[in-house]
Amino acid sequence: MSHIDPHGGQVPAPAPAPAPAPTVDGEAPSSAEPVDDDGGLPVPGPSTGPQTIRTDVDAKDGLTKCGRCGSTDITLNIATGNLRCAFCRFEWQSTNMNEAFGLDKGIGSLRGVVMGSGSADIIPSTEQVLTFKCSACGAEVVIDTNHGTQARCHWCRNMLSMNQQVPNGAVPDMVLPFRLPKEEAVRRIGEFVRKRRFYAHRRFREEFNPENVMGIYLPYMVVDVNAHATFTGQGEHQTRTYTVKVGDNHQRRYDADLYDVVRDFDLHVNDLTVESSSERLSRTSAATNNIINSIMPFDVEHAVAYDSNYLAGFTSERRDTNLDQLTPVVLAQTQDIARHQAIPTLEFYDRGVRWDSEQVTVAGQRWVSAYLPVWLYSYHQVKPNGRSLLHYVAVNARTGETMGSVPINQRRLVTASAIAQVVGTVLAVIVFLVGG
Numbered sequence: 546m547s548h549i550d551p552h553g554g555q556v557p558a559p560a561p562a563p564a565p566a567p568t569v570d571g572e573a574p575s576s577a578e579p580v581d582d583d584g585g586l587p588v589p590g591p592s593t594g595p596q597t598i599r600t601d602v603d604a605k606d607g608l609t610k611c612g613r614c615g616s617t618d619i620t621l622n623i624a625t626g627n628l629r630c631a632f633c634r635f636e637w638q639s640t641n642m643n644e645a646f647g648l649d650k651g652i653g654s655l656r657g658v659v660m661g662s663g664s665a666d667i668i669p670s671t672e673q674v675l676t677f678k679c680s681a682c683g684a685e686v687v688i689d690t691n692h693g694t695q696a697r698c699h700w701c702r703n704m705l706s707m708n709q710q711v712p713n714g715a716v717p718d719m720v721l722p723f724r725l726p727k728e729e730a731v732r733r734i735g736e737f738v739r740k741r742r743f744y745a746h747r748r749f750r751e752e753f754n755p756e757n758v759m760g761i762y763l764p765y766m767v768v769d770v771n772a773h774a775t776f777t778g779q780g781e782h783q784t785r786t787y788t789v790k791v792g793d794n795h796q797r798r799y800d801a802d803l804y805d806v807v808r809d810f811d812l813h814v815n816d817l818t819v820e821s822s823s824e825r826l827s828r829t830s831a832a833t834n835n836i837i838n839s840i841m842p843f844d845v846e847h848a849v850a851y852d853s854n855y856l857a858g859f860t861s862e863r864r865d866t867n868l869d870q871l872t873p874v875v876l877a878q879t880q881d882i883a884r885h886q887a888i889p890t891l892e893f894y895d896r897g898v899r900w901d902s903e904q905v906t907v908a909g910q911r912w913v914s915a916y917l918p919v920w921l922y923s924y925h926q927v928k929p930n931g932r933s934l935l936h937y938v939a940v941n942a943r944t945g946e947t948m949g950s951v952p953i954n955q956r957r958l959v960t961a962s963a964i965a966q967v968v969g970t971v972l973a974v975i976v977f978l979v980g981g
Contacts, residue, residue: 595658595868597665598646600718600850600913604708607680609854611635617704619854626722626847628854639849642719648769648913649846652813655771655909658868661718663710663851664766664914666867671713673863677705690715691863694853706853714764714821714864717914719848720855723760723942730920730940731755733947737938744961746926746952755922760942762856762916763837764821764864767845768875770814771909774883778901780806780894801896808887812879812905816845819874821864821914826874839948840941843917847943851916861916868912880905918942926952 608617611630618631627636643649646661674689682701688694694707694715710716734755742750781801788795818841820826825837849855883905891898920940927933938949 595660598659598661600642600646600661600663601708601710601716604710604851606677606707606709607705608703609706609708609852612637619704620857621722621855623723623726626724628852639852639855642848642850642913643846645850648767648911649815652769652771652815652909652911653811655769655911657909659909659911660868661913663716663718664868664912665710665712666869667714667865668712671711673713673715675707675711677707679703679705693856693861695857704857708851708853714914717764717851717864717916719767719845719913720762720851720916721843721845721848721918721943722855723859723918725920725940725942725945727758727760727920729945730758730760730942733940733945734758734920734922734938734949737947737949738951741951744951744953746954749924749926749952753924758920758922758940760859761919761921762859762861763825763919764862765843765915765917766819766821766868766871766875767848767913767915768814768817768819769911770812770817770875770879770907772812772814772879772883772905772907774808774810774812774880774887774906775904776806776808776883776887776900776902778806778899780804780891780898781896782894783896799896804894806891806894806898808890810886812883812886814879814882816842817875817878817882818843818845818915818917819871819878821866821871822862823865823870824862826866836937836939836948836950837919840919840939840944840946842944843941844943845915845917848915856916859918864914875910876905876907879907922949924952 609619610617611619611633613635614630614633616630616632619628620631621627622629622636625636627638629636673691674687677686677688677696678684679686679698679701681703682698684698684700686696686698686705688696688705688707690707690711690713695704697704707716732755738745738753738755745753781803783799783801785800787798787800789798790796820837880903884900884903918941920942922938924936925933926936934952936950936952938947938951940947
C-alpha cells in the first residue's frame, strides 16, 4: 500500500512529526529553481558568461622589498604564518581572501559562473619560462614557472618574484601558507610507516628515510555552489514483525507501509576543493595519487592573497586544467553532497528509501584557484615483473592529517594470513568439540 510521505504534509496515523527538508546556510527550502527533467548529474543553470573578479590588482612583478629595511630575502615564518624579512626580522601578512573579496558570503545569490582572475583558462601558447629584468642591477633573470615563481638575480643576489597572473596557471588567486613544521611532518611520516613496518617490503624498510620529505604547494580549485535539489522515490516504514511456520521451519516475516517520498531543498556548498593538476587527477596504476585526497579538508578560509614569498623554500606544481575539465567533478560531488544532506530527514523510513529521480540544478558557481600546502614523501618501487609504482605518504601541512601507501612484502603477508586462518580454524574446531 502506498502512502503520502509523512514528512511532506499528510500522514497516516500513527506517524512521527514532520521533519524539515535539509537546508544549508540558513536558507529555506524552495522549489523555484528549474530542474533537469532527465535526472542524472546536476546541470548548470542559465548563464551569460563567466564574471571575473580581479585578484591581482595590486600585484607587482620583480623585487618585493621588506617595508622596514628594503631586503628582498623574505620567507614564511611557519610558527606565525606571517612573511618575515631574513635581515631585520620584521613580519607581516597578506590580505585574507575572504575578508578582501567576501568569498565566504553570498552563495545563495550566485548566478552563472563567477571566477577569480587566477582561475582563467590556460592559453597553450603562453610561455612557461619567463624573463624578468632585475630593477636593482638591470640583469635579465629567468623564472621557470613549472617549478616556482621566484629566482635570484645572479649578479646582485636580489630575489625576483612573479606575482602578476599570466594565462599559464602558475599564479593562482590565493595561497594557504604552511603551518606544520618539517620536523613534525617527519615525525608523523615515520610513525605512519612504523605502524606498517612488519608488512612493508624489505628493500623499502632499508631505504626509507623520512628526512627526504618535501614541502610542496599543490594546485586546487576552491568552489562555491548554489544549487537546488529535488529527490523523488519511495520509502518503507516497518509496522510489525512476526514468525510463521512453513513445514518444519520457521520464517521471519515483516510488514511495512510504503510511502512516496519527496525532498526539495536549496543547497549551498562552501569551499569545495578540487585538484587542478592533471597528473594528480589521474587515477592510473602507476601512482597512488588518491592518497592526496585522503588528507583533506584544508582550512581554506585562512588563505591569503597570492604572494610568491610564501613559496620560498618550497616547491610547487602549476595548474594545467581549465574549468570545463573540472566542472564534471564538481557537479558529481555536488550531487553526492545533496544526497548526504537528505539523509537526516529519512530516519522514519527504517527499511530504506529508493530514489527514482535525483535532480540537482546548479544556479551559480564561484571558482577561485589556490595553492594548498602538503608535506610529501615519495618512494619509487620497481616490481619483479618490470612494472613500477610510485608510493606517496602525505601530510596535510595545516592539520597534520597523514595518509599514505607503502610497498608490501607479499610473501610475509600471505604467510601471516595463512597462519591466522589455521589458528582460526583450530579454535573453531575446539569450540565446536567443547560445545558438542
